[in-house]
Amino acid sequence: MRRSIAALAVATIATALSLSSGASAAEHTVVLHHMELDKIEGEMRVGDVVTFDNRSDMAHNLYITYSDGTVDNLDTQVPGVKRSLTLRVAGPTVIRCWIHPIIKSELVVLDRDAAADK
Ligand SMILES: [Cu+2]
Numbered sequence: 001m002r003r004s005i006a007a008l009a010v011a012t013i014a015t016a017l018s019l020s021s022g023a024s025a026a027e028h029t030v031v032l033h034h035m036e037l038d039k040i041e042g043e044m045r046v047g048d049v050v051t052f053d054n055r056s057d058m059a060h061n062l063y064i065t066y067s068d069g070t071v072d073n074l075d076t077q078v079p080g081v082k083r084s085l086t087l088r089v090a091g092p093t094v095i096r097c098w099i100h101p102i103i104k105s106e107l108v109v110l111d112r113d114a115a116a117d118k
Pocket of ligand 1: 060061
């Protein structure tokens, strides 16, 4: 509980910083199917907001592990519920479900100001 509150505070600060610097954070939506996540498309950057849309018929509990080992937990997400998080740390990142270990998605989060991939 304490950990998730701390993570939320950090995410809120990150959002505030990106707003105050004038950089525009992108928003992404990833659909949760029965036993898999949508493929993660496009570039994801620190400060971007990712919304996970549970369109399956079962509850999931996603968590994201950053390259520095810290974890953000999205808590239990019943069918039809969307949950969002703000990406906090650049580098290789893994998204998994506590309930269904088969659900796993890897991505590389880019620095806010990194040059776009060509
Ligand atoms: Cu799940």
